[in-house]
Amino acid sequence: METLNDLKPNAGKNLIVALAEGNYARLPIKTHIVTANDSISDIVKRYAEPHLREGDLLFISERIVAISQGRAFPIKDIKPSRLATFLVRFVHKSPHGIGLGSPWTMELAIREAGAARILMGALASAVTKPLGMKGVFYTVVGKNINAIDGPCDYTLPPYNEYAKLGPAEPDAVAKNLKSELHHDVVIIDANDLGVMVLGKSSKDISDTFCKNVFKDNPLGQSTEQTPLCIVRKI
Numbered sequence: 001m002e003t004l005n006d007l008k009p010n011a012g013k014n015l016i017v018a019l020a021e022g023n024y025a026r027l028p029i030k031t032h033i034v035t036a037n038d039s040i041s042d043i044v045k046r047y048a049e050p051h052l053r054e055g056d057l058l059f060i061s062e063r064i065v066a067i068s069q070g071r072a073f074p075i076k077d078i079k080p081s082r083l084a085t086f087l088v089r090f091v092h093k094s095p096h097g098i099g100l101g102s103p104w105t106m107e108l109a110i111r112e113a114g115a116a117r118i119l120m121g122a123l124a125s126a127v128t129k130p131l132g133m134k135g136v137f138y139t140v141v142g143k144n145i146n147a148i149d150g151p152c153d154y155t156l157p158p159y160n161e162y163a164k165l166g167p168a169e170p171d172a173v174a175k176n177l178k179s180e181l182h183h184d185v186v187i188i189d190a191n192d193l194g195v196m197v198l199g200k201s202s203k204d205i206s207d208t209f210c211k212n213v214f215k216d217n218p219l220g221q222s223t224e225q226t227p228l229c230i231v232r233k234i
Contacts, residue, residue, distance in 0.1 A: 010226060013218045016234065021209065025234050026059075026218045027051065028226035033156060034064040036072070043068070044177055044185075048228045052183050057205070060177075061219060061227035062147055062189045062198050065167035072164035073108070075151060080107040083115055087122060098150035104163040105150040112165055113143045144170070144198060147189050156225065170199025177201065190214045 009015040010028055017024050031047050040060070048058055066072060080088075080103035091101040100106050110118050118141060125137035138146040147166025151159070167173060167187060174185040178201035187199035188210060195211040219226050 010218060010224045013216060017213060017216070017218075019209070019212050021233075023234050024213055025230075025232045026213065027230040027232065028219055028224065029228040029230065030224075030226050031064070031228060033225070034067050034227070036067060036070040038064075038068045040065055040068045040173065041177065041180060044181060044228065048230060049181055051230055052181065053232065055233060057184045057186060057231045058177070058181065059186045059188055059210070059214070059229040059231055060174075062167050062170065062187050062196075063149075063164065064227040065170065065173055065187055065199075066147075066164050067159070069168055071166075071168065072159065072162045074158075075102075075104045075161055075163050078104045078107055078163060080104060081110065083118075084110055087118070090122070098152055098163075100145070100148060102150045102163070105148050108148055108163055108165055109141070109145050112148070113141050113145055117141050117143075146196065147198060166198060171201075172199075174199040174201040186210050188214060190217050190219060 008028075009026070015025055015027075017026060029047050029051065031043060034043060043064065044058065044060070052058065084103050084106040088101060088103050088106045091099065091106070098105055100109055121137040121140035124140045128136045144166035148164065150163040151161050153160065166189070170187045174187050177185045184205060185199075185201045186197060186205060189196040189198055195214045195217075197207045197210045200210075213231055219229055
């Protein structure tokens with residue numbers, strides 16, 4: 001088991017971030033490759049709990065929560081519908097992640113939100129995009145559709161051949177973990193494009209604070225294998 005002194009920043013990342021509220025250490029914690037056979041409760045107790053001190057917050061990558069809930073699927077098992085194949089042609093492709101830019105992830109979005117809501121979101125996006133409005137599709141569809149992601153070259157195997165939904169009931173997950181750890185928990189989706197706060201154990205935790213703490217994506221995206229992070233005011 002790692003000691004606290006072994007918790008180092010990932011390559012190219014800073015351990016400390018300076019915010020208006022003060023300076024905070026972001027201590028990344030490495031885990032094994034999480035599967036659907038793992039319990040998120042067992043994972044945080046095994047890897048994070050030994051290092052937690054009074055006042056610490058535990059941030060968790062939404063990816064391992066979703067995987068532990070069985071919400072990641074091999075793309076070979078996903079059969080995209082005609083609607084998914086059609087809609088994906090209109091999705092902006094980003095170098096920072098697949099998002100809904102593949103037939104597999106679009107199909108998952110349709111299954112999660114329903115075809116009618118997806119079409120409603122697509123129509124709203126088409127109408128508002130010329131006005132310079134962004135993110136309307138995801139606002140209309142809801143259901144954390146923006147947390148869906150697919151296979152990327154930098155994703156650790158076997159998930160480089162998987163597509164995944166966002167975590168189910170992330171607020172409830174965070175609250176349950178807090179009851180076990182006695183520390184506040186935040187579930188986030190952080191990448192080089194930005195940070196989304198998907199679940200919090202307390203409404204008193206500011207989304208703005210969470211986004212500022214993780215604005216430089218200190219957990220990395222691939223071989224770092226650090227989906228847990230203790231945030232500590234120093």
